[in-house]
Each structure stands twice: as structure tokens, then as C-alpha cells.
Amino acid sequence: MPHIAIISSSVRTDRVSHRVALFLKNYLDEYKLGTNEILDLNEYKFPVFEERLSHQTYPLSEVLDFAEKITKADGVIMVTPEYNGGYPASLKNIVDLLYEEWRRKPIAITTVSNGVLEVRR
Numbered sequence: 001m002p003h004i005a006i007i008s009s010s011v012r013t014d015r016v017s018h019r020v021a022l023f024l025k026n027y028l029d030e031y032k033l034g035t036n037e038i039l040d041l042n043e044y045k046f047p048v049f050e051e052r053l054s055h056q057t058y059p060l061s062e063v064l065d066f067a068e069k070i071t072k073a074d075g076v077i078m079v080t081p082e083y084n085g086g087y088p089a090s091l092k093n094i095v096d097l098l099y100e101e102w103r104r105k106p107i108a109i110t111t112v113s114n115g116v117l118e119v120r121r
Contacts, residue, residue: 002034005073009080009091011042017112018042021079024110039069041090048089049097066094067101075106082113 008021021038028036044062053059053067070076080087095102 001032002074003072004028004034004036005069005076006036006038007076007078007091007094008038008040008042009078009088009094011088011090012081015042015081016114017079017081020110020112021077024077024079034074037069039066041094046090046093046097049093052099053097053101054099063097067098070098070101070105073105075108077108077110079110079112082111087111 006021006024008018010017018040021040025036025038028034044066046060046062046066049056053063056063078091080091
């Protein structure tokens with residue numbers, strides 16, 4: 001049975017996207033589609049990294065824990081809000097932190113926006 005890591009990437013107060021991460025976890029559980037866990041970046045409280053994990057001399061234990069969970073996952077679902085047409089710095093931070101851990105890892109991305117989408121022509 002596959003193990004899926006669900007990354008909840010918003011660290012803002014009153015975030016909406018975390019509810020989507022919880023929904024996905026419950027869906028995977030209900031339909032027995034694999035084991036899973038939510039990696040909540042709001043709980044990790046990572047600093048902005050200046051260097052990739054493989055180049056850090058003394059990485060934080062939380063970073064090593066996060067990297068191990070990504071390595072062990074058979075796939076990753078990234079739940080990310082849409083901020084001003086982009087994604088949050090918290091997600092960019094962890095994407096850039098790891099390298100080998102992402103290699104050949106199936107990744108799905110789901111975006112969430114509670115704002116109005118304005119299409120201009």
C-alpha cells in the first residue's frame with residue numbers, strides 16, 4: 001500500500017488550504033487508497049534556508065525529520081494557496097531545501113484560492 005505525504009504549505013493565520021489537506025487525508029483514509037500523513041509547514045516553523053540540506057553543516061533535527069518523511073513517501077501531494085498569482089514562500093523554501101529527496105518522486109499539486117479570479121483580455 002503506498003504512503004502519501006500531504007504537504008500543507010500555508011503558514012498564515014486562518015488559512016483555508018489546510019482544510020483541503022485535511023479533506024485529502026480523510027479521502028485517502030476513507031477509500032483505503034494508502035497510508036498518509038500531513039506535513040504541516042505551519043507546525044515545522046522552518047526558518048528561511050540559505051543552503052540546500054545536503055550542504056548544511058549542522059541541519060536542524062526538524063529538517064532531517066521532514067527530509068526523511070519525504071524520502072520514505074511513495075508520493076507527495078502539495079496543497080498550496082494561491083497568493084497574488086503565485087505560491088507561498090514557505091513552499092518554495094522547502095522545495096529548494098531538498099534535492100535528492102524529490103528525485104523521481106511523483107508529486108501532485110492542488111491549489112486553493114478564496115479570492116476572485118479576474119480574467120483580463
